[in-house]
Amino acid sequence: EDQVTQSPEALRLQEGESSSLNCSYTVSGLRGLFWYRQDPGKGPEFLFTLYSAGEEKEKERLKATLTKKESFLHITAPKPEDSATYLCAVQAASGGSNYKLTFGKGTLLTVNP
Amino acid sequence: DGGITQSPKYLFRKEGQNVTLSCEQNLNHDAMYWYRQDPGQGLRLIYYSQIVNDFQKGDIAEGYSVSREKKESFPLTVTSAQKNPTAFYLCASSDQFGGRLEAFFGQGTRLTVV
Numbered sequence: 001e002d003q004v005t006q007s008p009e010a011l012r013l014q015e016g017e018s019s020s021l022n023c024s025y026t027v028s029g030l031r032g033l034f035w036y037r038q039d040p041g042k043g044p045e046f047l048f049t050l051y052s053a054g055e056e057k058e059k060e061r062l063k064a065t066l067t068k069k070e071s072f073l074h075i076t077a078p079k080p081e082d083s084a085t086y087l088c089a090v091q092a093a094s095g096g097s098n099y100k101l102t103f104g105k106g107t108l109l110t111v112n113p
Numbered sequence: 114d115g116g117i118t119q120s121p122k123y124l125f126r127k128e129g130q131n132v133t134l135s136c137e138q139n140l141n142h143d144a145m146y147w148y149r150q151d152p153g154q155g156l157r158l159i160y161y162s163q164i165v166n167d168f169q170k171g172d173i174a175e176g177y178s179v180s181r182e183k184k185e186s187f188p189l190t191v192t193s194a195q196k197n198p199t200a201f202y203l204c205a206s207s208d209q210f211g212g213r214l215e216a217f218f219g220q221g222t223r224l225t226v227v
Contacts, residue, residue: 043218
């Protein structure tokens with residue numbers, strides 16, 4: 001069974017204080033790993049797709065990296081508007097349900113001014 | 114604007130009633146999904162559909178039903194058999210056949226049983 005574990009559950013940072021969020025996964029052949037941002041009461045907003053170990057993607061203050069067992073979302077010099085819940089999900093490459101996304105529980109990031 | 118529209122945003126249901134949540138997309142995506150989100154839990158898959166007139170159960174399909182008569186529409190019915198229906202429901206779509214794996218989500222429907 002595919003599994004995704006995110007840590008920490010919650011993270012509080014000061015504005016400008018860089019840090020990383022972790023996503024550990026177990027999947028029978030990775031087709032893709034996804035990062036989303038979710039604001040309270042809203043649907044998740046797509047950030048990145050990573051396909052293979054060693055791949056990196058960047059968007060503004062965010063950088064996502066991928067290894068064979070985990071992914072990191074690095075946040076450089078965060079601002080209060082980066083406060084949100086960050087979700088990680090995986091899609092397996094094999095099996096009948098190969099369109100299914102398996103999500104972690106998310107990391108609630110709070111950036112204080 | 115292309116996107117996914119869920120309606121209504123808030124829905125109240127009396128116990129014993131069936132209720133249908135609407136999901137429409139104009140992204141021309143083949144695959145569509147319904148997820149349920151509860152506080153402190155990750156998104157859990159209820160149903161998904163890869164093509165019109167075909168759909169599969171996800172991890173928590175009991176008490177739910179769907180239809181996929183049109184490519185653009187994937188309504189979810191929460192039946193009276195669902196024992197704990199109060200939750201935030203999210204619809205998503207993806208262009209799997211086009212080689213884009215990522216799913217895009219609507220803004221959600223919050224269902225409350227009163």
